Each structure stands twice: as structure tokens, then as C-alpha cells.
Amino acid sequence: MSESFLLGNYERYALQVESGEGCYVFDPHGNRYLDMISGIGVNAFGYCHPRITAVLLEQARRCVHTSNLVSHGNQEKLAEKLCRVSGLERAFFCNSGTEAMEAALKAVRARSAPGKSRLVALRGSFHGRTMGALALTGQPELRRNFVFPGAEVTYVEPDDLSALAAAIGEDTAAVVLEPVLGEGGIIPLEDEFLQAARRLTRAVNAYLISDEVQCGLGRTGKYFAYQWAGIDPDIVAVAKPLAAGLPLGATLFTEDAAQWLPPHSHGTTFGGGPLACRVAVEFLDMVGEVLPAITELSELFLARLEALRHKHPVIRQIRSKGLMYGIQLSVPGRPIVEAALGRGLFINCTQETVLRLLPPYIVEEPEMDEAVRILDDALTTAQPPEA
Numbered sequence: 001m002s003e004s005f006l007l008g009n010y011e012r013y014a015l016q017v018e019s020g021e022g023c024y025v026f027d028p029h030g031n032r033y034l035d036m037i038s039g040i041g042v043n044a045f046g047y048c049h050p051r052i053t054a055v056l057l058e059q060a061r062r063c064v065h066t067s068n069l070v071s072h073g074n075q076e077k078l079a080e081k082l083c084r085v086s087g088l089e090r091a092f093f094c095n096s097g098t099e100a101m102e103a104a105l106k107a108v109r110a111r112s113a114p115g116k117s118r119l120v121a122l123r124g125s126f127h128g129r130t131m132g133a134l135a136l137t138g139q140p141e142l143r144r145n146f147v148f149p150g151a152e153v154t155y156v157e158p159d160d161l162s163a164l165a166a167a168i169g170e171d172t173a174a175v176v177l178e179p180v181l182g183e184g185g186i187i188p189l190e191d192e193f194l195q196a197a198r199r200l201t202r203a204v205n206a207y208l209i210s211d212e213v214q215c216g217l218g219r220t221g222k223y224f225a226y227q228w229a230g231i232d233p234d235i236v237a238v239a240k241p242l243a244a245g246l247p248l249g250a251t252l253f254t255e256d257a258a259q260w261l262p263p264h265s266h267g268t269t270f271g272g273g274p275l276a277c278r279v280a281v282e283f284l285d286m287v288g289e290v291l292p293a294i295t296e297l298s299e300l301f302l303a304r305l306e307a308l309r310h311k312h313p314v315i316r317q318i319r320s321k322g323l324m325y326g327i328q329l330s331v332p333g334r335p336i337v338e339a340a341l342g343r344g345l346f347i348n349c350t351q352e353t354v355l356r357l358l359p360p361y362i363v364e365e366p367e368m369d370e371a372v373r374i375l376d377d378a379l380t381t382a383q384p385p386e387a
């Protein structure tokens with residue numbers, strides 16, 4: 001298929017997806033692939049889950065779009081659910097993770113007084129591709145060429161408590177972090193680090209923003225990953241699985257943080273439409289039902305991956321939190337991803353040497369066995385020589 005009319009910004013894998021069911025996708029020839037990356041953490045209930053399909057069709061027959069000139073009821077229901085499970089007080093809806101971060105940053109910017117506008121972020125973090133979110137992203141190669149000069153961000157190594165303490169001062173407007181760095185290679189932050197971030201931001205009247213776009217909404221075994229550390233951020237961003245594949249992001253605010261985005265200060269045409277919000281209400285109900293099982297599922301999968309580590313010396317480390325797994329290799333990961341794909345397993349590679357698995361919450365033991373068997377095979381045959 002010709003890609004000559006597409007912008008050349010993606011380097012795609014050799015798979016064309018025609019349809020999906022449960023944990024599997026199918027190409028146009030009917031070949032089946034076990035999907036353990038879930039559309040990068042979006043398809044948390046796999047493909048074509050009957051409950052999702054039913055509400056999608058039902059709402060599509062009523063109305064798909066209204067704009068934010070009027071209310072349609074589903075936003076209010078979803079906002080209430082998100083506030084109840086997060087402990088925050090106000091929700092704004094948009095279309096993506098990066099937009100959820102933009103709303104967070106706009107609130108911080110509106111609040112920042114002269115001499116109090118510095119942001120603190122983590123090295124290796126990822127917050128999105130729009131200009132504001134990109135200015136924060138702790139990966140210089142992604143920022144290069146794009147960030148306007150003058151963005152005031154101090155980067156701190158994940159879990160470096162003394163660097164965090166040194167970076168936060170009276171000039172800090174906000175600290176922004178992913179409790180589990182996703183694109184950065186699945187790096188779960190220590191509870192102690194998250195608690196210190198909360199304590200230190202409070203001491204200087206700065207906001208704490210939790211970017212839960214990848215690690216939130218059940219993926220780690222709690223609704224939000226910050227809940228493992230028992231902290232309460234001022235602003236939380238979510239997106240990816242929220243509407244089970246329809247584009248939907250949300251920024252959650254405390255009442256105090258919400259006051260910085262009053263009428264006319266922010267908005268979107270599509271964000272929080274009736275279709276996406278209806279599906280998201282169903283999604284959150286479904287998360288509530290599976291949440292108690294996620295930690296056990298996570299351990300079952302981890303035990304199998306650990307067995308692989310003992311067999312393959314190129315696996316340096318396996319990092320995980322809930323159903324997020326990063327297999328740190330000593331060699332480039334892409335050839336292994338491609339070898340796995342050729343054998344019917346779809347995962348991806350981040351930071352060049354980390355195999356990333358974000359299985360759907362509906363994964364069961366036979367699928368875990370299949371994934372590990374194919375990975376084992378791919379690691380055995382596709383292993384480039386040790387760097």
C-alpha cells in the first residue's frame with residue numbers, strides 16, 4: 001500500500017490491521033496477532049468488547065457531536081465519576097493526552113506570578129507533542145528544533161530525592177511527573193519520591209501535576225498510579241483508554257486549581273463530545289469491576305517474564321507496575337519486536353532498548369503463555385550480537 005501521500009513522521013511496523021477481537025488483531029489476509037501493546041495503552045478492554053460496542057452504537061443513534069455551546073449530560077456524568085474516583089473536584093474534557101497536559105499547563109501559567117513560573121519535570125519523561133507539553137518533556141531529542149526559547153524547566157533524574165529538593169524553590173510554579181514513566185521505558189517512581197514531591201510543592205505553594213495519560217485509569221491496579229503513594233495532586237491528566245479507543249482526554253483539577261481557567265479562558269470544539277463521554281462512563285464502570293484482579297494478573301505475567309530473563313542474558317532488567325512492563329535489553333529492541341511480529345505477537349520498543357508491553361486488562365493466562373513463548377522464540381532467533 002502506497003504511503004507516498006502521508007507525512008513521513010511515523011516509522012510503522014509491517015502490520016496492517018483490518019479488525020480486532022478481544023486480545024487479537026487480524027490483518028487483511030486473516031492472519032492473527034496477539035496484541036500486547038493495546039494501541040499503546042488505549043484498548044484496555046481489547047477489541048470490540050460487547051459492552052463498549054453496545055453503548056457506542058446506542059449513543060451514535062442519539063447524537064455524536066453537540067459542541068460545548070450546550071450540555072449533553074454525558075460530560076457531567078463522566079466528570080462526577082472521575083472526580084469521585086480521583087478525589088479531585090473539576091474535570092475538563094479534550095481529545096488527547098497532550099491536550100490534557102496543555103490545560104494543566106495553562107492553569108499553572110495563569111496562576112504563576114512574576115518570579116514564580118519555573119516548572120520541574122523528570123529526565124526521560126514524556127508529556128506530549130504540542131508546544132507546551134513538549135517544552136516539559138524530558139527527552140532533548142524530542143524537544144530539539146521545536147521548543148521556543150525561554151521555557152523555564154528544571155529537569156531532575158527520576159527518584160533522585162536530593163536533586164528534587166534542590167530543584168524546588170520559591171520560584172517553582174509546578175512539579176510535573178508521570179508516577180510511572182511510560183515512553184521513558186516503564187520506570188515506576190518510588191512512593192517516597194512522589195511523597196517528597198507533594199511535601200516540597202506544598203511547602204513553596206507550587207502545584208503537583210500527575211500525568212496519568214499512560215499509567216492511569218486502572219493500568220497499575222488502582223484508578224490512578226499516584227494513589228499507590230497516597231498523595232493528592234492538584235491536577236491530573238488522563239487520556240488513552242478513557243473512551244476505549246475514541247479520542248478523549250481529561251484534566252482533573254482541585255477547586256483551587258480550577259479557578260485559573262474561568263469562562264472563555266480555554267475550550268475545544270470536539271472535546272468531551274456525547275459519544276466519547278458515553279463510552280467513557282461505561283469504561284469507568286468496567287474498570288471498577290476488574291480493578292481488584294489487576295494486581296494478580298500483573299504478577300502472573302511478571303512471573304512468566306522473569307523466567308524469560310533467566311534464560312536470555314540480553315535481558316538486563318524487567319520493570320513493571322500493574323500491567324505495564326518494560327524489558328530492558330542490552331541490545332536494540334526493534335529487531336526483536338519485528339521478529340515477534342513475524343511470529344504473531346505485537347509489542348513495541350521504547351528508548352531503543354526497552355521492549356514495552358501494555359496488555360489489555362482482559363488478558364488471561366493462555367495469552368500470557370502465548371506472548372512469552374513467542375518472545376522467547378524471538379529473543380532466541382533475532383538476537384543481534386551483544387553491543
Ligand SMILES: Cc1ncc(COP(=O)(O)O)c(C=O)c1O
Pocket residue numbers: 096097098099101126127128129178182183211212213214215239240
Ligand atoms: C504520559 C503521557 N503523557 C502524554 C502523552 C500524550 O498523549 P497523546 O499522544 O494522546 O497526545 C502520552 C502519550 O504517549 C503519555 O504517555
